[in-house]
Amino acid sequence: MKLTVNGDEHDLAAADLAEALRLLELDSAVVATALNGAFVPAASRAATALEDGDRIEIVSPRQGG
Numbered sequence: 001m002k003l004t005v006n007g008d009e010h011d012l013a014a015a016d017l018a019e020a021l022r023l024l025e026l027d028s029a030v031v032a033t034a035l036n037g038a039f040v041p042a043a044s045r046a047a048t049a050l051e052d053g054d055r056i057e058i059v060s061p062r063q064g065g
Contacts, residue, residue, distance in 0.1 A: 001052040018045040020056060032059045 003010050003020065014020035017040055021027045033040045034057040040048050050056075 004055045014050055016046055017048040
């Protein structure tokens with residue numbers, strides 16, 4: 001299925017957001033996620049189904065100010 005991840009198109013065979021992170025090798029990273037503009041908590045990623053054309057944003061925390 002075609003998904004847009006941080007603005008880049010990917011062809012991923014992922015049924016849910018947690019699986020998409022595994023396929024992108026980000027499953028062990030501490031990140032914040034959003035699906036189609038809506039925040040998805042880490043505890044809800046496995047229950048968040050994906051559909052063709054979805055937009056995923058993945059943001060990692062940064063230090064500084």
